[in-house]
Amino acid sequence: MRKHDPKNGEEPGGASRRDFLRGSGLAAASAVLTGAATTALDEARAADDGPKVLSGEVEITLKVNGEDRKTTVEPRSTLLDTLRNRLDVTGPKRVCDRASCGACTAIVDGDPVYSCTTLAVTCQGKTIETVESFDVGEQGVPHAFHQNDGLMCGYCTPGFVTACKALLDKNPNPTLDEVRRGLDGNICRCGTYIGVLQAALDAAKAMKGA
Amino acid sequence: MDLTWPEKPTLIGTKVPRLDGLAKASGRAKYPSDQLPEGTLFAVMLYSPHAHAKIKTLDVKPAQGMPGVKGVVAIAKEGATLRYQGDDVAAVAAVTEEQARDAARAIKVEYEVLPHVVTEPQAMAPGAPEIVKGGNVRKGRSQDKGKADEELAKADVVVEGKYALPVITHVCLEPHGLTAKWEAADKLTVWSSTQAVQVVAGELAEAFQIPVANVTVLTDYMGGGFGSKFGADVWGRTAAELAKSTGKPVKLFLDRIQEHLAAGNRPSATGTLKLGASKDGKLVGLIAETHGTGGSRGGSNFPLPYVYDVPASSRSHSDVFVNGGGARAMRAPGHPQGCALMEAAMDDLAEKLGIDPVQLRLMNLPPNDPRTPIYEAEVKIGAELIGWTANRKPRGKNGDGPIRKGYGVALHQWGGGGTRDKKVSCTITADGTVELKSATQDLGTGIRTVLAIIAAEVLGLKPTDVVSNIGNSTFPPGQASGGSTTTASMAPPCLDAATKARDALFAKIAPALGATPADLSLKGGRLLIEGKPSISWKDACRKLGTASISEMGATPEGLASTGVGGCQFAEVVVDVETGVVRVKKIVAVQDSGLIIDRLTWDSQVYGGGIMGLNYGLFEERIMDPTTGVMLNPDMELYKLAGATDVPEIVLHAYEPDDQKARGVIGIGEPPTIGTAAAIGNAVSNAIGVRVPEWPMSPRNVLNALAAASKDQEGKA
Numbered sequence: 001m002r003k004h005d006p007k008n009g010e011e012p013g014g015a016s017r018r019d020f021l022r023g024s025g026l027a028a029a030s031a032v033l034t035g036a037a038t039t040a041l042d043e044a045r046a047a048d049d050g051p052k053v054l055s056g057e058v059e060i061t062l063k064v065n066g067e068d069r070k071t072t073v074e075p076r077s078t079l080l081d082t083l084r085n086r087l088d089v090t091g092p093k094r095v096c097d098r099a100s101c102g103a104c105t106a107i108v109d110g111d112p113v114y115s116c117t118t119l120a121v122t123c124q125g126k127t128i129e130t131v132e133s134f135d136v137g138e139q140g141v142p143h144a145f146h147q148n149d150g151l152m153c154g155y156c157t158p159g160f161v162t163a164c165k166a167l168l169d170k171n172p173n174p175t176l177d178e179v180r181r182g183l184d185g186n187i188c189r190c191g192t193y194i195g196v197l198q199a200a201l202d203a204a205k206a207m208k209g210a
Numbered sequence: 211m212d213l214t215w216p217e218k219p220t221l222i223g224t225k226v227p228r229l230d231g232l233a234k235a236s237g238r239a240k241y242p243s244d245q246l247p248e249g250t251l252f253a254v255m256l257y258s259p260h261a262h263a264k265i266k267t268l269d270v271k272p273a274q275g276m277p278g279v280k281g282v283v284a285i286a287k288e289g290a291t292l293r294y295q296g297d298d299v300a301a302v303a304a305v306t307e308e309q310a311r312d313a314a315r316a317i318k319v320e321y322e323v324l325p326h327v328v329t330e331p332q333a334m335a336p337g338a339p340e341i342v343k344g345g346n347v348r349k350g351r352s353q354d355k356g357k358a359d360e361e362l363a364k365a366d367v368v369v370e371g372k373y374a375l376p377v378i379t380h381v382c383l384e385p386h387g388l389t390a391k392w393e394a395a396d397k398l399t400v401w402s403s404t405q406a407v408q409v410v411a412g413e414l415a416e417a418f419q420i421p422v423a424n425v426t427v428l429t430d431y432m433g434g435g436f437g438s439k440f441g442a443d444v445w446g447r448t449a450a451e452l453a454k455s456t457g458k459p460v461k462l463f464l465d466r467i468q469e470h471l472a473a474g475n476r477p478s479a480t481g482t483l484k485l486g487a488s489k490d491g492k493l494v495g496l497i498a499e500t501h502g503t504g505g506s507r508g509g510s511n512f513p514l515p516y517v518y519d520v521p522a523s524s525r526s527h528s529d530v531f532v533n534g535g536g537a538r539a540m541r542a543p544g545h546p547q548g549c550a551l552m553e554a555a556m557d558d559l560a561e562k563l564g565i566d567p568v569q570l571r572l573m574n575l576p577p578n579d580p581r582t583p584i585y586e587a588e589v590k591i592g593a594e595l596i597g598w599t600a601n602r603k604p605r606g607k608n609g610d611g612p613i614r615k616g617y618g619v620a621l622h623q624w625g626g627g628g629t630r631d632k633k634v635s636c637t638i639t640a641d642g643t644v645e646l647k648s649a650t651q652d653l654g655t656g657i658r659t660v661l662a663i664i665a666a667e668v669l670g671l672k673p674t675d676v677v678s679n680i681g682n683s684t685f686p687p688g689q690a691s692g693g694s695t696t697t698a699s700m701a702p703p704c705l706d707a708a709t710k711a712r713d714a715l716f717a718k719i720a721p722a723l724g725a726t727p728a729d730l731s732l733k734g735g736r737l738l739i740e741g742k743p744s745i746s747w748k749d750a751c752r753k754l755g756t757a758s759i760s761e762m763g764a765t766p767e768g769l770a771s772t773g774v775g776g777c778q779f780a781e782v783v784v785d786v787e788t789g790v791v792r793v794k795k796i797v798a799v800q801d802s803g804l805i806i807d808r809l810t811w812d813s814q815v816y817g818g819g820i821m822g823l824n825y826g827l828f829e830e831r832i833m834d835p836t837t838g839v840m841l842n843p844d845m846e847l848y849k850l851a852g853a854t855d856v857p858e859i860v861l862h863a864y865e866p867d868d869q870k871a872r873g874v875i876g877i878g879e880p881p882t883i884g885t886a887a888a889i890g891n892a893v894s895n896a897i898g899v900r901v902p903e904w905p906m907s908p909r910n911v912l913n914a915l916a917a918a919s920k921d922q923e924g925k926a
Contacts (some may be wrong), residue, residue, distance in 0.1 A: 069555055077308060084244070085246070091237025091238075095383045096466050097465065108719055142236040145233075146228070149813045152817055155241065158236075164357035187845060190654055190821075191818070192821075194816045
């Protein structure tokens with residue numbers, strides 16, 4: 001790991017914008033600061049109080065759908081690309097790749113996140129849930145989408161289902177307006193919203209029956 | 211006896227959830243872009259950053275030495291001209307996608323930047339750089355019927371208007387691309403996100419000079435095509451080439467930017483329309499001069515006049531060439547443009563005549579056209595569902611406050627018939643399995659489920675009892691999914707195959723049951739002998755022993771038809787201070803012959819309306835004339851409706867017995883045609899002035915209001 005050179009007494013311990021840019025601007029050995037690559041960083045921090053940079057290949061362990069998965073990423077690798085390209089977890093989809101459409105939504109420590117703009121190295125030690133882990137029985141969100149035809153081509157569907165699950169976990173009794181707002185971070189091109197909204201309301205009812 | 215659709219179906223026309231719906235909703239469905247065969251390399255495209263440039267030098271060597279790189283190909287050659295931003299230059303395959311991206315960036319290209327034109331005004335300006343031989347504007351032959359100029363001169367009322375719709379892109383959520391794997395030196399398997407598995411197979415076989423039988427194209431699922439995914443494309447052939455040279459499977463899907471730039475778009479449409487009528491509202495003539503751009507390709511023409519009976523018309527259209535990605539078919543190619551222009555002019559004419567817009571439309575439907583009585587019935591239903599008579603006020607009479615409500619209408623038409631040379635096989639085995647096979651593919655329209663419903667209806671089973679195998683180019687010939695032709699092409703051979711298989715099963719097992727085949731029937735998962743329930747389906751099949759039944763269905767007469775109509779109504783509210791338009795309600799009335807799965811039919815109509823709402827309110831490809839680049843090749847500034855933008859949608863399937871008797875007709879395209887037109891008309895009804903440019907964005911609405919108030923000042 002490349003060590004930071006704390007020239008001119010730049011703010012110690014923090015992620016300076018200049019370091020971030022310098023790191024991520026490197027093409028082949030792009031690097032990025034991370035608050036969660038804890039072990040390596042903590043050790044480095046003990047020896048050197050400056051900001052820390054990860055670069056090259058980094059071995060990480062991610063807790064995905066209850067299972068510890070070890071893999072090698074680059075500091076710049078997104079959670080989405082790590083799931084899809086390295087761990088063969090392909091429920092989350094890559095569509096806009098910049099946090100606009102929600103197809104990549106995963107639940108990290110209980111919150112829905114755009115995995116396309118979340119760095120994999122920041123997810124160590126966190127609980128990552130993807131659509132594959134959801135209950136596929138009659139009480140589950142996927143069933144409600146299926147019954148209401150809340151999908152056509154289906155490519156946005158895992159993202160919608162995940163956002164819906166995250167919404168219902170926090171708000172088990174949403175109104176239609178709350179469902180609309182809760183799912184407004186997702187985009188469907190086929191225009192399957194009518195089925196999606198009904199599915200969310202039905203799933204809320206079914207989950208209470210569970 | 212002629213094969214007919216069952217008179218009293220138990221499944222056909224009901225709401226049947228998709229066979230693959232749970233797989234899709236639970237993330238288990240593996241799309242082509244999800245495929246990851248052992249050892250897969252990731253490939254990335256390098257594309258032109260310039261709107262128009264010549265490649266002076268192209269050096270891929272720096273990429274070859276980069277970490278993880280296994281293969282590099284130059285797609286463009288030195289000296290070649292790149293015609294748009296996003297035009298293909300080279301591709302790299304590497305162990306990780308990050309490495310492939312770095313290597314693509316390391317390729318050294320020296321460009322000679324050429325003058326560009328990226329908008330129509332830029333391309334049509336005097337002295338504009340000529341980007342195609344013969345000029346940027348290619349005027350087509352005028353299409354004339356009667357003497358429109360003479361008729362308009364005699365008309366009691368004439369309106370003249372200029373209307374325009376922008377270029378929009380398909381924005382398929384799954385990008386274009388494929389994963390390629392060579393099984394042997396002359397045997398290729400690809401997982402392709404395509405609307406036509408057999409077209410892709412043919413293209414790859416041709417490119418690599420191998421028999422098409424050695425190419426297997428698999429498309430179990432695909433994430434949207436809308437008309438833009440019929441071929442392997444440059445990137446598909448490149449992926450296969452990289453897979454061949456590296457000896458590893460290669461996955462290549464476009465990034466979102468190139469997807470917008472290079473993977474298809476719906477051409478723009480601009481038209482000056484002069485429409486005349488007698489004072490009682492009968493159309494007498496139309497003169498229309500239109501143009502549009504299909505980017506670097508032509509193909510921007512669209513139907514006009516549209517739907518209505520115009521006794522005399524003169525129409526000329528020009529293709530305008532710009533440095534932009536080529537147009538591709540997009541859901542009902544040409545019709546949304548023709549519909550919007552025609553319906554805007556119709557509304558403006560109604561306003562000038564002082565006739566209710568709905569009445570003007572009903573007065574001018576073509577006489578002696580089988581569609582006319584259908585339109586009349588549909589418009590009546592739609593008007594009631596939106597509350598036209600009760601709610602709608604004349605244009606500009608919607609109050610003085612900042613928020614104005616308005617109503618609009620539009621009519622549309624489409625074909626939706628099928629081809630007659632496609633096949634479906636139906637195999638029944640002794641364990642009771644029923645398997646259908648055909649080389650068509652499910653774009654999300656539901657054809658996989660539609661086929662299962664038909665077979666289940668014939669065999670007295672549940673749709674989930676049927677294995678509906680499609681999306682494989684080696685299966686019996688299947689329809690390429692475009693033009694709303696899939697269901698009309700595939701449903702008849704499916705009914706034929708299932709019926710033949712049932713009859714063959716009866717013939718085979720009747721003797722063992724001491725019956726004749728004519729005594730046998732199937733219902734509710736059981737075999738009936740002379741109408742009395744006997745053994746179960748599985749036990750009946752068990753009597754096949756080691757034999758199995760396999761029948762190929764062809765296309766008998768009379769099971770499918772073509773030609774649909776429909777109408778849409780929109781209710782909008784417009785804030786005249788901010789220009790923000792919200793659609794409150796859409797009513798869609800649609801005929802399409804015999805409906806097989808009402809659940810997926812509804813989804814198509816809802817989805818068509820929402821796609822039309824996007825066209826009406828949000829979408830436009832924004833090109834920067836100065837730099838020649840697209841300013842919104844993304845999904846935040848290229849706007850699409852989210853859950854809070856979607857209005858109440860009321861749909862009505864117009865399906866009286868005489869419609870059902872027509873047989874199956876496609877539904878994918880018609881319900882998206884009229885929405886943007888109806889929204890445009892609703893906006894002008896709300897605010898009292900025509901907004902001549904789509905989308906109905908704050909900018910275009912405020913511009914129209916400003917132009918109108920300037921006019922007023924000028925007159926004052």
